[in-house]
Amino acid sequence: MMLNSCVTLTPREHGLYSKVGKGDVPLSHIVDQENRTAWITEKVNLAKSQFMDGINIDIEQAVEEGSPEYHALTDLVTETTEAFHREIPGSQVSFDVAWSPKCIDKRCYDYVTIAESCDLLFVMSYDEQSQIVGDCIAMANAPLSQTLDAYDQYLNLKIDPKKLVMGVPWYGYDYPCLNLSQEGICSIAKVPFRGAPCSDAAGKQKTYKWIMKQVNISISGRLWDNEQQAPYFNYKDQGGRIHQVWYDDPQSICPKADFVKARSLRGIGMWNGNILDYGDELVARQETAMMWNALLGC
Structure with missing residues (x-):
């Protein structure tokens, strides 16, 4: 069975970077212990052959609490972490979670046990x-x-x-x-998603590079919403x-980075690092530098 895999660079302590693989798999497949073990073995062997430092498990599938998939996902994280730590000493296993633990997108995971199991x-x-x-x-x-309140939900x-x-x-x-x-x-089109009548699927994702060019030729210019603390145009x-x-x-990201420091979270990251403008144009270079600096706080 061919499984999704890619390489991601993630920040680690002391300014170093780690190269980790990305792991995803249909949860119905790994309910079976034998399939789960085979998946983990494949990922460990891939990491060894590519001199990786770990794995980022990115599974965003809907899961019903208490279901076979619910328990299989928790076991997958636990067993993957055990295998990587055993086979690649010092390796790191991370797991991607929704912005809130309250069954967002019907992702009703065992967040507490998963957090305890991985790095x-x-x-x-x-x-x-x-x-x-x-x-x-x-x-x-x-x-x-809304973003910061969700961290209190995790901490609670x-x-x-x-x-x-924080991503x-x-x-x-x-x-x-x-x-x-x-x-x-x-007002936007009604595009339902996992039980909700509307969703951001009514729009299209755009990179920061595109946004910075488009805002300059917009009919409104950059606007700011005080309630949501976010820019738009x-x-x-x-x-x-x-x-x-x-x-x-930077204006909307800075207070989030400050929160990370104030609450002593592990760190901050972004999705993703290659969608800024890294060209030679002076304005673009300044905008890109400001986005990186925003991760340090205000």
């Missing part, structure tokens, strides 16, 4: 509009208050803060507006349709 949880504090249960409108990818589960890495988005969402009200509210496409783009920039 760290990478909290994906983005795509927070994947399930919109209120008005179908464009909103921030990672509203500040007695998860060690040193197991939590911030270096991309945004471009929403075609069905209607743009006088107050600037952009409006533009017209070639057909005359109005779009609203929500994203994160």
